[in-house]
Amino acid sequence: MIRFGIVGTNWITERFIAAGKQHEDFNITAVYSRSKEKGQAFMEKHQLQLAFSDISEMAEHKEIDAVYIASPNALHAEQALLFMENGKHVLCEKPFASNSMEVSHMIKKAEQEGVVLMEAMKSTFMPNFLAVKEHLHKIGPVRSYFSSSCRYSTFYDDLKNGSLPNLFNPALSGGALMDLGVYTIAPLVALFGRPTSIQATGTLLESGVDGQGHMLLDYGEVKASVMFSCITNSYLPTEIIGEKGTIVIHHISSPKKAEIHYPDGTSEDISRLQKYDPMYYEIAEFIQLIQNNKQQSSINTWENSIITIEILDQARRQMGVEISK
Known part of the structure; x- marks a missing residue:
């Protein structure tokens, strides 16, 4: 135990x-x-x-x-x-x-x-994301990645009414990218690693953090586009687009379903049965690491965490968000 x-x-x-x-x-x-x-x-x-x-x-x-x-x-x-x-x-x-x-x-x-x-980061351990990694080869050379994580926060109402919730507090490293945008970036890094360049633009709120934003990430042959927001809603799935097919992932922060759509009009459901709570899988990985005397996960590696936070740093600077030291 x-x-x-x-x-x-x-x-x-x-x-x-x-x-x-x-x-x-x-x-x-x-x-x-x-x-x-x-x-x-x-x-x-x-x-x-x-x-x-x-x-x-x-x-x-x-x-x-x-x-x-x-x-x-x-x-x-x-x-x-x-x-x-x-x-x-x-x-x-x-x-x-x-x-x-x-x-x-x-x-x-x-x-x-x-x-x-x-x-x-629970999503990268969940069965449907692991299924995406396993079936990625089926869509041929990958050309594009698109992901959206936009959910209107009731804390935005509090901000507009004069209070300063943690979510929008720059002293607590708040903002839409840190809260929701990271869900679009971590899977991208897990699949493709470090981008060669990024471009970010966003909407700064009066508290000094980003309320929403868009990013373009260049991986050479793969071009990635993500959007994130705490002040608007979006209902778009994540797509990984290849020359031989497109993988559609529903709810990137907690993948509930994944399927491949092929150019001939056919589709393949690659979803896996999820027996446990979404957070179970990260807990199981963490416990296994302790029991096996391993210091870091082979999925949520330290390198992936470094790349992800470096992307968040660079994007926030480009959006004009002051990064706490």
């Missing part, structure tokens, strides 16, 4: 626990919250053993093997480094950190301490 601690008490941690309980070697033991009251309530709700309002105390505790970090983006690196310094394995929500320098520090610390470090 791997004894997990959780950093954060938001909706994503609720989903993490529900998914983790589907794995026989998952044991959730502790939670951290800045609010002692919230932490206590979360502990009682999920029948945990421990609740902490002092994160250093949690990092030092001997009854925790690993942590899942689901705090605001700007806190990821600081908290991950603290836990790794205390010998804890770290599964950290996307985006991995605020910038590429922080991600590099995190990876270096993992190497030094001999612990597992993995970015919790």
